[in-house]
Every structure is written in C-alpha cells, then in structure tokens.
Amino acid sequence: MEGSSVFLLCLTASSGVPLYCRSKRSSRQLTFSVIGSLNGVHMFANNQDVLLTSTRTENSRVLWRTFHESINLIVMSCDSNASDHSLNRLLENVFSTMVLVIGLDDLMNIKNVERLKKDLRACYKLIDSFLTESEKIGDLTQCVDCVISNDSVILQECLDGFTQAAESEFGCLLIGGKVVVATEKWWRLASLDAMLLCWLVSSLSPHSSRDYPVYLPQGSPTVPHRLLTFQLVPGVDVCILCGPSPSLQKVELELVERFWKPVLDPVKSCLRLQLRSFPISLNLHQGILGFLLINRDLNKSLYTVQVHPFEDTQRSDIKCILEHRRASLRSFYTLTMLRYFSPEHHDGKIQYEEAFPEGFTHQAHQCYVVSSSHKCYATKTDLHFLFLLFKTNVPTFSMRAIANKTMQVFTKEFNF
Amino acid sequence: MHQASFPKPGSLIIPDWHQNAEGGEYLSCILRKRKRRMFGLIEQPVLPPQLPFDIASYKIFVCGKSGVGKTALISKLCGLEVPSVHHETTGIQTSRVYWPVRPRDSQRPVIFCFQLWDCGESALKKFDHILLACKEKADAVLFLFSFTDRSSFEDVPALISRTLSQDEDPARVVIGTRFDQFMHTDVTDQDVGLFQQTWQLPVMRVRSVNGPRLSDGISLDGRIELLDAAPVLNGLAEILWHRDQITAGLLASDV
Numbered sequence: 001m002e003g004s005s006v007f008l009l010c011l012t013a014s015s016g017v018p019l020y021c022r023s024k025r026s027s028r029q030l031t032f033s034v035i036g037s038l039n040g041v042h043m044f045a046n047n048q049d050v051l052l053t054s055t056r057t058e059n060s061r062v063l064w065r066t067f068h069e070s071i072n073l074i075v076m077s078c079d080s081n082a083s084d085h086s087l088n089r090l091l092e093n094v095f096s097t098m099v100l101v102i103g104l105d106d107l108m109n110i111k112n113v114e115r116l117k118k119d120l121r122a123c124y125k126l127i128d129s130f131l132t133e134s135e136k137i138g139d140l141t142q143c144v145d146c147v148i149s150n151d152s153v154i155l156q157e158c159l160d161g162f163t164q165a166a167e168s169e170f171g172c173l174l175i176g177g178k179v180v181v182a183t184e185k186w187w188r189l190a191s192l193d194a195m196l197l198c199w200l201v202s203s204l205s206p207h208s209s210r211d212y213p214v215y216l217p218q219g220s221p222t223v224p225h226r227l228l229t230f231q232l233v234p235g236v237d238v239c240i241l242c243g244p245s246p247s248l249q250k251v252e253l254e255l256v257e258r259f260w261k262p263v264l265d266p267v268k269s270c271l272r273l274q275l276r277s278f279p280i281s282l283n284l285h286q287g288i289l290g291f292l293l294i295n296r297d298l299n300k301s302l303y304t305v306q307v308h309p310f311e312d313t314q315r316s317d318i319k320c321i322l323e324h325r326r327a328s329l330r331s332f333y334t335l336t337m338l339r340y341f342s343p344e345h346h347d348g349k350i351q352y353e354e355a356f357p358e359g360f361t362h363q364a365h366q367c368y369v370v371s372s373s374h375k376c377y378a379t380k381t382d383l384h385f386l387f388l389l390f391k392t393n394v395p396t397f398s399m400r401a402i403a404n405k406t407m408q409v410f411t412k413e414f415n416f
Numbered sequence: 417m418h419q420a421s422f423p424k425p426g427s428l429i430i431p432d433w434h435q436n437a438e439g440g441e442y443l444s445c446i447l448r449k450r451k452r453r454m455f456g457l458i459e460q461p462v463l464p465p466q467l468p469f470d471i472a473s474y475k476i477f478v479c480g481k482s483g484v485g486k487t488a489l490i491s492k493l494c495g496l497e498v499p500s501v502h503h504e505t506t507g508i509q510t511s512r513v514y515w516p517v518r519p520r521d522s523q524r525p526v527i528f529c530f531q532l533w534d535c536g537e538s539a540l541k542k543f544d545h546i547l548l549a550c551k552e553k554a555d556a557v558l559f560l561f562s563f564t565d566r567s568s569f570e571d572v573p574a575l576i577s578r579t580l581s582q583d584e585d586p587a588r589v590v591i592g593t594r595f596d597q598f599m600h601t602d603v604t605d606q607d608v609g610l611f612q613q614t615w616q617l618p619v620m621r622v623r624s625v626n627g628p629r630l631s632d633g634i635s636l637d638g639r640i641e642l643l644d645a646a647p648v649l650n651g652l653a654e655i656l657w658h659r660d661q662i663t664a665g666l667l668a669s670d671v
Contacts, residue, residue, distance in 0.1 A: 101506060118503075118504065119504070119538065121501070121502075121503030121504070122503050122504060122506045122536075124501075124503065204509075205491075205496060205497070205499075206454065206496070207509040207510060207511050208456075208457055208510045208511050208512045208531070209457065209509070209510045210507060210508060210509045210510070211507045211508040211509075211546070211549065212506055212507040212508075212509075213506065213507050213539065213542075213543060224543075226507075230457055231456045231457060232456045232457055232458050233455075233456035233458065233459055234454040234455075234456055236456065244545060247545070247548075247549050247552060248508060248510070248549055249475075249549060249552050249553065252457065252510070256457050256458065257457070257458060260457075260458045261458045264458055264459070267458070
C-alpha cells in the first residue's frame, strides 16, 4: 500500500457482497481477492465466536465493525497518524452517513443488493469528506464545528425569526460546514446528528436551495425529515429541519429575501471567518499555533490551526505546515481523551486503548506534551475541554497560564 | 390548454447579442476572472448605472428518467463541473442561472434568472410532495432524453403525460442530452425532426461534457462554458419571453 493511503470497504454482513469501496490518496483499487480475504477472516472469526476488531502490521492498521448484523465496514489505513480510536470514529461516521441518507430500515433489511448499491452512491461525497477533510474536526470529536462572529447577535435574531416563519424550531447558519449561529433547539439535537447535517451540507456540490430527505441516525433513523438549505451567498447556507410543510418554493420566495437581504453584509463577512474560526480583531498569545475548544454541554467546538493567519501566509510551505499542525492537534486530542480525560461514561462500548487511570482514584485535569516540533497543553473544566498547540519556544511552565487566559477569552467574552 | 406554437429561434431575441460589444459588457456581470460568477439567493448581478437592465425570473422543472443527465445539464448551464460518476440526486436541488438577453421588442436588455429544479427519480417515487413541489408554479418543464438511449427518446410523450395533466400549462421543451457522443448515438436527426413535427414541441440538443479549463488546470473556462450553453439559454429565454407576451396579450398565439 502507498504512503498514507486509506481504504474503506462496505459489504453485506450476511453474504459478503461488496457494496462499495472508497479510498484516500490511492489510485489503485483493492483487488477482489484482498477484499474477500479481509472479509473472510472476520467471518471466520465470527463463526468461531470470536469478535475480530482490529489488527496492526508494520505500516498499517485494519479495523472491522459490523452494524446491526447487516452491514460490515472494514478500514485499512497506512496513515501513521491514525489510531484505533480515530478509525473507529471513521467507521461510526460512515455508517451513520448511510443511515442519514438511506434510512436504517433499508440497511437492516436488504431486499435488493443492486438497488442498495445504487442508492449508496448518494453517500459517497459525505463519506469521502470524512476521509479527506482537514478544516473541521467534528469527524473525530463528533461535535459541531463552529465559528465565532462579531455579528452573531443580529444573525441569531434573523435566524430565529426565519426558522419560526418557516414553521420549524431547528435552524442553523453554516459557513463551509461550520455553524455561525443556530437555534436553541438545534443545539438539542443529538450531537452526531447535528454534526452529520453540517458535514452533509458542506460536502454537496453548491446549489441555490435543496429539499433533502434525511434520516437522523440518533434521533429518527427510520422516519425521514426534510432538510431545507438555502445558499444566501456562495459559501454561506441557512438550513432548517422540518416536517411535511412548508414547501421549498414558499420558503425560498417568501422568506429568504425578507429575512436575510437586510443582513447581506454581516452574512458576507462570515466568509472571512472560515480559516481562523474567530474574528481577526481578537488577539491570542503569539505562541499559540492552533487550538480546539469544546463546549461539553452543547457539544460544539471551535477549532483552528491558523491563529495568526497573516504570519502564516508569508510562508511558502504553508500547506505542509498546516497539515502537520492538524495532525499534531488531532493525535494530542485522541491521546488526551483516551488516556487522561476519559469521558465519564463508555455506554458499554468496547474500550480500544488501555486506559491510564487503572489503579488511580483521581482523574487528570490538565496534561501536556513536549516534542521537538510542538508543545501541547490540555485542560478540562466542568463545561469545556481546551487543547492548545504551541510553538516550541513557549516556556513549558507558562502554558497553563496561557491556557487559562485563552479559556477566559472565549468562554467569558464570547460566551462559547 | 397547452399552446402548440413556439417561436422561431431568433425571431424574438437577438441570438448572438452576447458576442457583440454591448452584449459583452452585460455578459461580464456573470463572469469574474474568466470564471462563472456564482450568486446566492440574496444577491443578483450588478452592472454600472449606464447599463440598465430588467430582471425576469422563471421557475423551470427539469425531468426525465434516471441517469438521463438532468444534473449534468444543469451543471453545464450553471458553469459547474459535470459529475463524472452518475448517482441519483437525493431530494430536490435548485440552481439559479442568470443570463442577459436582448429581446427585439424591449427597450433594455433583460437578465433572465432561470431557477432550475432538479430531483432524483427515487425521491419522486418515495416522497409524494416532491413532484408537486417541482411543478408548483413552474413556468416551463424540460423533458430530457439521451441521444445514447433510444428508449428514453421513445418515452418522451409518455413522460410528458405522466408529469403534466391536461390543465397544467407550463412551456414544454424537449432536450436531448449527450449529443457529444455521436459514436453511440441511438437517435437520428430524422427521428428528432419527425418528433418535432408530430408533437409541435421545441427540441434542443446539448453536449454533456466539461469544456476546456483555465491555465490553473482546475477551474472551467467560464466564457467558453457560457458560449457552449448559449444556444440552450437563448432558446429557453425566447420560449419564456414568447409565453409571457402571449399571456400579456401582446402577441397572437399562432406566431
């Protein structure tokens, strides 16, 4: 297998018929015999009452998951940054995507494999975005990626009015799949559902409006809802989740202009937030390269690796640098969450990594890592997790103070 | 009742207007740096005050059997990438295309805003509201067939009666897609001519391939894409303009 390629396979669990195969950074397709062997070994183990979950070779990892005894997903990754945790998240996201688009019923009772294969093509864009996405981190955190706008008060007012006029309670304003503002009820959707809806909208090719049937994997996996999306300006969409009424045409013609035209400038200015995720007027410590802030109550997150965008644009190898920062922050997040901040509940799920606190009665509240290229620091409070990525010249002893100050800025001043 | 007549191409608008100096200036409002300019729902083309214009919006429902190339046609008209692999459109998606036209009888140029409604076949079958939503107040319905699939061509009359009832009266236009694949053509010019005679409906032909790219190798050349799409956009504009004139009583219906 090539460099850091990832292969994703989907098969029916009962007969092992391949439904699709997606890949990242690979021009080659997996041969039928490889697909057959990967599925075969899982099936063999299954017949011996052994649950095969993962294996590792020198340069790759393979994970298996069966969903509802109907769909098998297999991922094979040569990406050195991948962990069992991140690959498991990938498989969960991919299956949830299938539910979102097809509905759970048709996945659990497969009547016509060829038909299902055809229908599943509608999931490819969203699945591929989970394989390749870089600007967002919701795939790993299963939280909703957000941006902070200076105009959020006026946009929130607009959105609330618009959503209400459209006979819905669930509305959000999205820029490149990140939430600028959302209605109160939107934040009460299951975080996986809300995250998937945002990723769905950003993965689809641009359209003026859509009336897209969606099954919410957590909230409503068998009864579809309608997701209406309206492109206010290219890159900015407003979405509402609703039942049978109102019609797309009605909302588009009667409500979109009425509510949103007066705020054209604030809407357009959202586009400037895309990379940094927060306004340019806000200065953070010079030593911070990137961060991830998670609101644990609303399951929303603020994520960027371009805290000082002007500094970055002057560098020629910026793409590489950003990729390295993203990989560092992602693996630090995974390490911290699994080893030190292990969430209170495991929902009876299988533990994929050895946990740190075995034998300890206390839980870690802060942790840091120092490497040759970066320093990382994480802190947790009742309501938030904060993960920071620092330049190496930041003194280790000062990271806690900077972290506390950064936390203050976002939670107190911006109420995140 | 459905009006049988459609205007002779070029009788109501100046067909190659966008290639002369005045048309070129108007065309520039839908281009930016040689790429197609995209507009959100709360935006519209902007032109300097010395170039006056009116905007006329039309809702157009695009229908045809699965895989015939509805989404590809719309991508082509919008200046977006034609999808390389087919998958059925989920639900409804709409796209706006702005197109400046010079009607012969109008004082100033008119920018047509076509709202193209696209939906996948399985969504149509699965959810009742979709067909109704697409037809609601539509000004025109495009019935698509593929030049490489004879059955889709033969099905057009049935498709029309399946989609529209007797008392619905949007303009009806038939469009043949994949006209580029002449090696695999399954429908001849003669067939099309005969069809046009029998049913008295306008038939247009489109190529369903991406045009050349700009020097970056990624973006499509907006100007060339537009010239490619011009015959269809002009054709639609003329048919809709004609329909408006009849509705307004400015034109007898047998032109």
